Amino acid sequence: MIRAHTVEQVRAAEAVLLAELPEGALMQRAAHGLAYAVLDLLGGGYGRRVLLLVGSGDNGGDALYAGVVLARRGAIVEAWLLSDKVHEAGLAALRAAGGRVRRLDTSSPGGSDYSTSQGPVSSPFDVVVDGIVGIGGRPGLRPQAVAALEAVRGIPVVAVDVPSGVDVDSGEVSGPHVTAEVTVTFGTHKIAHLVDPAAEAGGVTHLVDIGLDLPAPALEALQPADVAALLPRPASQAHKYTRGVVGIRTGSTTYPGAAMLSVAGADCGLAGMVRFVGDAAVLDRIRTVRPEIVGDGRVQAWVVGSGSHQTAEGQLSATLDDGVPIVVDADALEFADMVAGRRAVLTPHAGELAGMLGADRHEIEARPLHFVRRAAEAYRTTVLLKGRHTLIAHPGRPVRVTTTGTPWLATAGAGDVLGGLIGALLAGGLTPYDAASVGSWLHGAAATYASQGGPIVAGDVARALPAVVASLPA
Ligand SMILES: NC(=O)C1=CN([C@@H]2O[C@H](COP(=O)(O)OP(=O)(O)OC[C@H]3O[C@@H](n4cnc5c(N)ncnc54)[C@H](OP(=O)(O)O)[C@@H]3O)[C@@H](O)[C@H]2O)[C@@H](O)CC1
Ligand SMILES: [K+]
Numbered sequence: 001m002i003r004a005h006t007v008e009q010v011r012a013a014e015a016v017l018l019a020e021l022p023e024g025a026l027m028q029r030a031a032h033g034l035a036y037a038v039l040d041l042l043g044g045g046y047g048r049r050v051l052l053l054v055g056s057g058d059n060g061g062d063a064l065y066a067g068v069v070l071a072r073r074g075a076i077v078e079a080w081l082l083s084d085k086v087h088e089a090g091l092a093a094l095r096a097a098g099g100r101v102r103r104l105d106t107s108s109p110g111g112s113d114y115s116t117s118q119g120p121v122s123s124p125f126d127v128v129v130d131g132i133v134g135i136g137g138r139p140g141l142r143p144q145a146v147a148a149l150e151a152v153r154g155i156p157v158v159a160v161d162v163p164s165g166v167d168v169d170s171g172e173v174s175g176p177h178v179t180a181e182v183t184v185t186f187g188t189h190k191i192a193h194l195v196d197p198a199a200e201a202g203g204v205t206h207l208v209d210i211g212l213d214l215p216a217p218a219l220e221a222l223q224p225a226d227v228a229a230l231l232p233r234p235a236s237q238a239h240k241y242t243r244g245v246v247g248i249r250t251g252s253t254t255y256p257g258a259a260m261l262s263v264a265g266a267d268c269g270l271a272g273m274v275r276f277v278g279d280a281a282v283l284d285r286i287r288t289v290r291p292e293i294v295g296d297g298r299v300q301a302w303v304v305g306s307g308s309h310q311t312a313e314g315q316l317s318a319t320l321d322d323g324v325p326i327v328v329d330a331d332a333l334e335f336a337d338m339v340a341g342r343r344a345v346l347t348p349h350a351g352e353l354a355g356m357l358g359a360d361r362h363e364i365e366a367r368p369l370h371f372v373r374r375a376a377e378a379y380r381t382t383v384l385l386k387g388r389h390t391l392i393a394h395p396g397r398p399v400r401v402t403t404t405g406t407p408w409l410a411t412a413g414a415g416d417v418l419g420g421l422i423g424a425l426l427a428g429g430l431t432p433y434d435a436a437s438v439g440s441w442l443h444g445a446a447a448t449y450a451s452q453g454g455p456i457v458a459g460d461v462a463r464a465l466p467a468v469v470a471s472l473p474a
Contacts, residue, residue, distance in 0.1 A: 001222065001226050002189055002221040003214070003219070004188065004189040004191050004219035004401075005214055005218060006190075006191065007168050007169055007190070009188075009214060009215055009218070013214050013215075014026065014187070017212060017213075027061055027065060027090075029186075029208070030065075030161075031061075031063075031066045032066075033184060033208025033210075034062055034063070034129070034158070034160055034208070037182060037208075038066065038070060038127060039070070039073065041181070041182060042127055045074050047074060047075070047076070049075070049078075049124070050067065050070050050077045050125060051125040051127070052064060052066075052067045052078070052079040052080065052094075053080055053128060053130055054081050054082060054087075055131060055145070056084075056085035056086060057133065059137070059160050059161055059164075060082075060083075060087050060132070062090075062160050062161070063129045063131025064079060064093065065094075067094045067097070067099050067129070068090075068093045068099070071099050077097075077099040079091070079099055079101045080148055082132060082144045082145050082148060083144070104144060124155060126155070127155065127156050127157070128157045129157075129158050130157050130158065130180060132145045132164035132178065133165070134162055135161060137164060139165060139175060139177075140174060140175030141164060141165040141178075145176075146176050156182075157178055157179065157180040158182045158183075159183040159202060160183075161183070161184070161185050162183060162185065162202065166178075166198035167198065168190050168192045168198075169192075169218075170195070170369055171192045171196060171197065172366060179201050180202055182206055183202035183203060184208060185205055185207055186207075188207070188212060188214050189205060189207060189219075193205045194219055194221055194401040194403070197366070199389055200388065216398065217398050218399070219369075219400075219401055220401070221401045221403050222438065225473055227438050227472060230430065230438050231270075231438065231469065232270060232425065232429050238272070239272070240272030240273045241272060241273070242272065243273075243428060244300040244301070244427030245271060245272060245298065245427055246274050246299060246301050246302075246303065247276075247299035247301070247302045247423075248263050248266055248275065248277070248302075249277050249278060249302060249304045249308070249319060250278070250303060250306045250307055250329070250416065250419070250420075251278055251307040252282075252308055252311055253279050253281065255307030256279075256281075256307075257416075258413070259279075259286065260285065261306075261459065262307075262423075263290060264290075264416075264420065264459060264463075265416065265417035265421040265422075265423075265424070266421065266423050267290055267292070267420070268420075268421060268462060268469075270428055270469070271301075271424035271425075271427040274292070275294050275296060276294075277295065298322075299324060300324055300429075301325050301326070301423050301427040302324060302325075302327070302423065303327040303420055303422070303423035304316050304326060304328055304329065305330040305331050305333065306331070307331070308330070308332060309331060312330075312332040312335065313335045316332045317338060324426075325344060325345070325432055325435075326345075327344070327347060327422050329347045329419040330415065330416075330419075333346060333348050333352050333355070336356060339379070340381065341381065343431075343432050344379075344381045345381075345383075345426070345432045345435060345436045346381065346383045347415065347418065347436075348383070348384075349385070349387075350364040350365045350368070351364075353371060356375065357371060357374065357378070359371065364385075369399060371385070372385040372393040373399065376393035376395050380395060381394070386415065388405070388407075389401050390402040390440045390444075392433065392436045392440060397433055400433075400436075402437070404448060405445075405447055405448060406448045408451045408454070408456050409447040409456070411455075411456060412458065413457070413458030414443075414458045417443065417461050417462045418439060418440065418443045421439045421462075422435050422440075425438055442465060443465075446464035446467075447461050449464045449471075
């Protein structure tokens with residue numbers, strides 16, 4: 001499991017360790033981890049040109065001490081100080097190691113300092129280390145930092161702890177910020193490493209263990225071993241009914257494809273049987289390609305909504321009496337009030353969640369963590385907000401983030417497959433929270449598996465599911 005903690009949790013854990021360790025030891029751990037990540041990116045140190053952007057706090061201190069390690073490895077290190085305040089011991093150590101230092105004119109509003117008072121930026125650097133601001137920063141960047149970044153635009157950036165300028169605890173961005181190839185973080189992931197839009201700004205996250213002892217996380221991301229441990233697997237004496245039956249009430253004569261794709265997601269082999277309840281002509285079409293699909297009867301989970309069009313409300317209310325968990329998707333989300341407080345998974349994209357909460361789509365995209373939590377509290381059930389990093393919230397539990405997937409997954413019908421798959425996992429006995437997060441993980445992994453870097457359609461994702469399940473650790 002990848003876990004992410006809030007700044008407050010990190011500060012508390014750091015305080016314990018700082019009291020136990022000699023002064024500066026924790027920063028040395030961080031700086032060495034950072035330096036090795038930079039060496040890794042550059043393929044070595046000797047002769048490489050490294051620029052450190054150094055802010056006023058310990059984030060800048062990390063960058064300066066990493067510069068010391070890099071200079072000792074033969075790198076040509078230059079530090080641009082963006083504030084009058086600086087980590088003095090780190091600065092002295094960098095100077096002693098042969099690093100060059102430019103103290104920028106911080107009284108200027110920025111912009112032209114680099115070609116006037118400081119001289120032009122003559123030689124390009126191989127890498128920029130962003131030590132502008134870390135977990136102590138406020139969102140946004142000051143003009144000096146903006147100007148410095150502008151002067152080195154195009155050079156790969158390694159961010160120290162977080163890409164400077166993002167809101168660490170929410171993953172929101174509300175002004176200029178760093179966009180990094182790699183972010184080297186310490187002790188634990190922060191929320192901004194997993195939640196968009198900040199997560200996208202940080203590139204690949206590299207975690208350096210500095211020995212923090214941390215409480216329950218605010219956020220978590222399942223890894224293959226977690227998915228394998230949660231996956232419902234058939235017992236040796238299993239039969240189709242003990243494995244669970246999933247019922248699909250999706251599609252319509254207008255949208256038979258939605259029904260076929262929901263069924264394809266459900267019919268991945270993770271439930272014992274799949275029922276389709278809907279138009280007889282649609283069922284006939286499904287059976288021409290999936291003869292194992294049966295009609296109405298008892299189920300352990302329902303999937304409702306995609307392509308249901310005007311029938312969505314009726315389809316949803318028809319499932320309620322069974323008292324089994326329900327996946328509520330697409331057209332049925334408008335009637336999600338009906339499942340408030342019940343075992344359910346609501347699966348909106350940003351536009352649908354905007355409709356449910358009376359918010360604006362762009363607001364949801366800018367603050368996905370905030371809104372998915374709000375929806376889970378409002379509906380008192382599991383809410384899965386689709387996105388590049390899908391979020392799954394359930395009251396009282398850490399929000400789960402899905403980091404599998406590929407941009408090729410943005411294709412028609414992929415959501416129908418996901419709904420069916422989550423239904424199968426619910427029928428197999430998972431809680432709505434686990435079914436949503438395991439389903440979302442498998443869906444993303446199947447897309448990547450099917451895509452191999454190229455385009456895919458929704459049916460490819462469904463077809464890849466058994467292979468992805470088979471590839472999980474036993
Ligand atoms: N604690 C530990 O044990 C360890 C900590 N570690 C490291 O320390 C980092 C946290 O260090 P920190 O607490 O000094 O805060 P940090 O983020 O460097 O700077 C905050 C200062 O910046 C300023 N500022 C604020 N907003 C700004 C903005 N938007 N743009 C520009 N400047 C802004 C503001 O100062 P001001 O200029 O306003 O006086 C504020 O005081 C952490 O991320 C990790 O890298 C590691 O070494 C591991 C051990
Ligand atoms: K930073």
